[in-house]
Amino acid sequence: AKPAIADIFKPGLGMTTVLVTAAYFTHIMSFYFLVKWVPAIVVDMGFAPTAAARLLTWVSAGGAVGGAIFGFFATRMQLRPLTIVTLIGSALAIAWFGSGVSSMGLLTVIVAFAGFFTNASIAGLYMLFAKVYPTHARATGTGFAIGVGRGGAALAPIVAGYLFEAGFGLQSVALTMGSGAVVAAVLLFFLKERAAD
Template sequence: MIWLTWFFALLGFYGLTTWLGALLQASGHSVAKSVSYTILISLAGVPGFITSAILVERWGRKPTAVLMLLGSAVAAYLYGNSPSFGWLIAFGLMMQFFLFGMWSVLYAYTPELYPTRARATGAGCASAIGRVGSLLGPYAIGVILPVLGQGGVFALGAGSFVVAAAAVGFLGIETKGKALEEISG
């Protein structure tokens, strides 16, 4: 479950964020403005981290992961289909909020899924599988962009986040409030 989650979450994340500046330039924005917009949009990640950290303790790991991944999917789709520049910035802020929140919960949830004797190896392997997704994501975007345009690019990102959310939602276990021995037992 966690390998699927990491693979698709990182495929979507790196696929979109690697190309974000280029996609803004393709929409007619200068390099300088594209960088400025990307920095502005990234600032929304800070409250995303904080919100996710709070929700992990209040709601639990599983529901917070599903929320952040589905929020990333919706925001990515909306960003890719923004009707105006103002909406582009608003959906970009929303997307970064959920994407950074996704990171916060993944790093809290993943180690808890493994017994103490295998925690570092398990979390490392999950991250490594995710890195395969992070390599394939930008490549897939490069293939999809000329064929399906920006809408297709953001649909791929959104679809990746939905698959990751489904993996957690259907296959994941809740670890909040449980002893590590109970989880790995």
């Protein structure tokens, strides 16, 4: 029989589904704040739009390196604690970006670090999806979490925009949006990994 959504909410899997889906959703909000708002924020700081666009390249470059390095360590270390560490790194890097740094050189370093940790965390979450579900429910569980996560991707720029409109400064907005990664890290503390099946 084809696995159904109901399978991933059965006893023994329901809490796993809630935890990984919520963790992915909250972290994706942090990630998409970074991707969607960095150029506008940097232009607002007085930098040229071309310089702001270049920073996004550094987010991507940091992300590519982060994903690769995470993959290397994931085969040598426990996956869940490693992902928790990268999630905390994501939150710290986003908070650092929000601290109002005015040097383009330092901003470049910060966004590269933010890209590194946020992408490494996404890689970790994807690998965790594969570990926490039995084979028969893996595709359904992963698809469900990623599908719900898309909502976080859509919501993040709107929530950040609303906070800016409401008069919150960059530091407050960055701390709020970066906290999604912290929430994800806390949720993973409660996640149980399955033995290989």
